[in-house]
Every structure is written in C-alpha cells, then in structure tokens.
Amino acid sequence: MSILDESIQSLHKKIKSKEIRPSELTQAALQKIEQTDSQVKSFLTVTAEQAIDQAQKLDRLPDGNLPLLYGIPGAIKDNMCTEGIKTTCASQILANYIPPYSATAVTKLQEQNFVMVGKTNMDEFAMGSSNENSAFYPTRNPWNLERVPGGSSGGSAAAVAAGQVPFSLGSDTGGSIRQPASYCGVVGLKPTYGLVSRFGLVAYASSLDQIGPFARNVEDTAAVLQAIAGYDELDSTSANLEIPDYSAALNRDIKGLRIAMPKEYFAEGLDPAVRDRVLDAIRLLESQGAVVEEVTLPHTKYAVACYYLLAPAEASSNLARYDGVRYGVRVEADDLIDMYKQTRAKGFGAEVKRRIMLGTYALSSGYYDAYYLRAQKVRTLIKQDFDRVFEKFDVIVSPTAPTVAFKAGEQTEDPMTMYLNDIYTIPVNLAGLPGISVPCGLADGMPVGLQIIGKAFAESTILQTAHAYEQTANLNLRPSVAGGVQA
Numbered sequence: 243m244s245i246l247d248e249s250i251q252s253l254h255k256k257i258k259s260k261e262i263r264p265s266e267l268t269q270a271a272l273q274k275i276e277q278t279d280s281q282v283k284s285f286l287t288v289t290a291e292q293a294i295d296q297a298q299k300l301d302r303l304p305d306g307n308l309p310l311l312y313g314i315p316g317a318i319k320d321n322m323c324t325e326g327i328k329t330t331c332a333s334q335i336l337a338n339y340i341p342p343y344s345a346t347a348v349t350k351l352q353e354q355n356f357v358m359v360g361k362t363n364m365d366e367f368a369m370g371s372s373n374e375n376s377a378f379y380p381t382r383n384p385w386n387l388e389r390v391p392g393g394s395s396g397g398s399a400a401a402v403a404a405g406q407v408p409f410s411l412g413s414d415t416g417g418s419i420r421q422p423a424s425y426c427g428v429v430g431l432k433p434t435y436g437l438v439s440r441f442g443l444v445a446y447a448s449s450l451d452q453i454g455p456f457a458r459n460v461e462d463t464a465a466v467l468q469a470i471a472g473y474d475e476l477d478s479t480s481a482n483l484e485i486p487d488y489s490a491a492l493n494r495d496i497k498g499l500r501i502a503m504p505k506e507y508f509a510e511g512l513d514p515a516v517r518d519r520v521l522d523a524i525r526l527l528e529s530q531g532a533v534v535e536e537v538t539l540p541h542t543k544y545a546v547a548c549y550y551l552l553a554p555a556e557a558s559s560n561l562a563r564y565d566g567v568r569y570g571v572r573v574e575a576d577d578l579i580d581m582y583k584q585t586r587a588k589g590f591g592a593e594v595k596r597r598i599m600l601g602t603y604a605l606s607s608g609y610y611d612a613y614y615l616r617a618q619k620v621r622t623l624i625k626q627d628f629d630r631v632f633e634k635f636d637v638i639v640s641p642t643a644p645t646v647a648f649k650a651g652e653q654t655e656d657p658m659t660m661y662l663n664d665i666y667t668i669p670v671n672l673a674g675l676p677g678i679s680v681p682c683g684l685a686d687g688m689p690v691g692l693q694i695i696g697k698a699f700a701e702s703t704i705l706q707t708a709h710a711y712e713q714t715a716n717l718n719l720r721p722s723v724a725g726g727v728q729a
C-alpha cells in the first residue's frame with residue numbers, strides 16, 4: 243500500500259506529528275504519476291517542479307493550527323484557471339492559454355496550502371461522457387485500460403482511482419463529476435448551484451455548471467467541499483449563506499431518514515447488474531433504519547432533451563469569445579472574417595462544433611420559442627417534480643449511471659447513446675440540486691455508483707447518507723493499478 247492510499251485525515255495527522263513531510267508526499271504522488279500515467283493519462287500537465295518547490299517550503303511547519311489540506315497533493319481539472327499554468331480545457335483553441343489569475347476554488351485550496359501536482363484531462367470544454375473528446379489524448383479507466391473513465395471530468399476521477407492523488411476537483415454540468423466517479427469507483431460530489439464559486443471556471447453552460455470534489459471516501463470529500471464552498475463576490479450566482487461544518491454531519495445515524503426511490507430511474511435501459519448493486523445498497527440503508535418508498539418524477543423522460551437544448555444554447559453563447567483575437571490559438575488569414583472562421587474551424591473539435599450549431603439553431607429567431615423557451619418551461623416542471631418529492635423525503639437515491647464504464651470507442655459514433663449516459667444525473671443539474679456518487683460494488687468487474695440527491699444546500703444530508711452507507715458496506719474497492727485488491 244502506498245502512503246497516498248491513506249485518507250486525508252490520516253495524512254494530516256502524520257504531517258502534523260512530523261511522521262511524514264509534505265515533500266515526501268508530493269514525491270510519492272509524482273512517482274505514482276510517473277509509473278501509471280503513460281497508461282491512464284489522467285493528466286494534461288504535471289507541475290512537478292512547482293509542486294516540489296512548494297512542498298519543500300511546506301516542510302517547515304508553521305506555528306499554530308495546520309489546515310487539513312496543508313501539504314496534501316491534489317489535481318485540478320483543466321477547465322479551472324491556474325495562474326501561470328496552462329489551462330487548455332482539452333481544446334486546441336486554448337492549447338497555449340496561460341491564465342493571469344486562478345479560479346476561486348483553486349485559490350481557496352491554496353489558502354490551505356494544498357500542493358497542486360497538475361491539471362487533469364477532460365472532454366473538450368467539458369462536453370462529453372468518456373474523455374474521448376479531449377483534443378490531446380483520451381484518459382483510460384484505471385480498473386480496465388480498455389474502458390473509458392467517464393467524463394467530462396474523467397482525468398480527475400481516474401487520478402484519484404489510480405492512487406495518483408488523494409483528491410481532485412472536477413466540474414459537473416450534466417453529470418461530469420458523478421458519472422466518472424461512478425465509472426472509476428471513487429466518491430464525487432456535485433454541490434448545489436451557487437455553493438461553490440465558478441469564478442475562473444471556463445464556462446460551458448452557466449446556468450448548470452458547478453465545481454466539486456473527488457476523493458476516495460466520503461469524509462475526504464466533505465473536507466474538500468468544506469475548503470471550496472462559500473460566498474464569492476466575484477461570482478454573481480454565488481449564494482451568500484452560512485457554510486455548515488460538513489464533517490459534523492457524517493456520523494449522525496440515519497434512523498428514520500426518509501429515502502425516495504424514483505421509479506423512472508429504475509426503468510428500461512438500466513443494466514440489471516447495476517440495478518442489483520444499487521438495490522443491495524438501498525437495502526443496506528434500510529437495515530440501518532432508513533425508510534424507503536417508491537416515488538415518481540414524471541418529467542424525467544424529457545430531461546435529456548431539455549438539457550441538450552439548454553446546455554448547447556448557453557455553450558454557443560459562451561464559446562463565442564474564442565475568435566482568435568483575445569485568447570489562445572489564432573489561424574492567420576487574409577481578412578478578419580476568414581481569420582475567425584479558420585480559427586474556430588481548426589480550434590474546436592467535432593462535438594464542440596455540433597453543440598455550437600445545435601445551440602445557435604435553438605436560439606435563432608423563429609425557433610427560439612419552439613426550442614429554447616419550451617426547454618426552459620420543461621426545466622421548471624422537472625424542478626417541480628423534485629420539489630414535490632422533497633416535501634416528504636430527505637433524499638432521493640438512484641443509480642448514478644445506467645451502466646458500468648463502457649469500452650473505449652464503443653459509443654463515439656453515436657452521440658445519442660453517449661448522451662444517455664447522463665440520464666440520471668442531468669435532472670439534478672436542471673433543478674440545481676446537490677448529488678453525490680458513492681461506490682456500491684462491482685458489476686462485470688467494474689465499479690457501480692449509488693447516487694444520493696438532496697434538497698438545495700442539504701450537502702450535509704447527502705454526505706451523512708453516503709457516509710452511513712460507506713461505513714456499513716465497507717467495500718474499499720481499489721483497482722490493481724493502484725496496488726489494490728480487486729474484489
């Protein structure tokens with residue numbers, strides 16, 4: 243077992259008691275990346291030199307209280323700005339972009355003196371479910387290198403699963419934290435819209451995007467969330483609320499917790515082996531005193547269509563800024579219009595272009611009412627479905643994704659099949675709610691995720707439920723690439 247397999251809490255204690263030095267931990271992370279990343283390819287940039295420099299400075303512990311993440315190595319998805327360090331969004335159009343500032347979520351981790359070891363691979367501009375849309379190279383699943391890690395935060399999930407880092411940050415617009423967490427057998431949490439500042443997150447679909455943590459257990463996930471949550475005047479959608487102590491909620495028992503099981507999330511299209519694992523997990527929650535009941539979220543069937551109108555519409559507007567003038571790559575041409583055209587033709591990949599076209603169409607005059615406006619109305623209906631269930635229940639549970647990780651190349655020809663990977667995660671973004679994916683066993687040798695959805699700003703409740711499950715199930719699944727024992 244590598245030192246990096248220990249929990250953040252345990253590493254923190256060892257740093258504090260000087261049993262290990264931050265520089266040793268950072269060296270261990272860099273070594274693990276060196277050993278495994280030629281296969282897994284979680285990283286687009288490894289910031290080895292800066293990380294070692296910084297960690298050596300941290301070896302001299304300051305007086306007083308050490309923050310929990312002090313000296314702990316972590317990785318950041320490459321769509322979050324990092325001052326002086328390339329931030330590409332896995333796109334050719336930003337291949338050389340070095341931001342002059344850092345995202346607030348990153349700054350907040352830096353305030354605790356975490357050590358960033360690199361920027362992780364992703365689907366270009368966070369559009370995708372397999373990491374195969376990265377313009378540079380695809381990430382592979384540490385459990386089975388022939389399979390995808392999920393997406394779009396596939397690099398962040400794979401880095402944690404492979405034991406390269408104890409935690410990472412990702413972003414989730416329609417499932418991009420929870421689905422890769424599920425496919426890679428790690429914990430991933432999408433916070434309530436507004437809980438974590440998006441300042442410095444490269445925008446994809448602004449009414450849906452949220453930043454959140456990946457870690458190997460629920461307690462670590464809560465610790466990272468604690469570090470990044472909170473009001474930020476630099477993000478106009480940031481919620482100005484008191485942030486609770488998430489760790490305090492973890493050990494509360496779940497006796498009497500009211501759990502809803504939406505029947506639409508257990509219907510056709512769900513792999514039977516995945517369903518069995520999730521049902522086992524729900525039974526385990528029930529055995530701890532939770533009360534489980536079936537409910538209906540009747541507008542679920544419209545969620546994917548609704549998302550694929552709204553998200554591309556917002557993306558078409560957000561991505562208009564990449565015109566070769568201010569950011570990133572420019573293809574020189576005879577006149578300005580031609581320069582725009584060639585820059586965007588060369589700079590964007592096929593999926594990004596598809597979404598810009600879809601979104602532009604949905605917003606164009608004459609179609610706006612039929613598509614964009616209608617989708618907004620459906621979004622309200624989806625949100626009201628959740629509101630109704632949450633009048634009576636504390637959490638909603640479901641599979642995170644309908645299948646386990648699929649083989650690389652299997653879905654690249656068929657965007658519709660690829661889009662359906664997010665059928666259980668997308669409604670949560672449309673309603674702005676928090677959701678967590680926690681590993682609940684293996685099917686076909688690959689991890690399965692249990693999704694727990696909460697009321698707005700009820701992160702404590704979903705963490706508590708996930709923790710209760712995790713502690714009782716005690717699965718501790720690790721892929722062999724991370725030196726773990728396969729179940």
Ligand code: GLN
Nearest residue numbers: 368369370415416417418
């Ligand atoms: N897979 C979904 C998509 O392709 C969600 C992506 C995300 O959450 N960023 O858009």
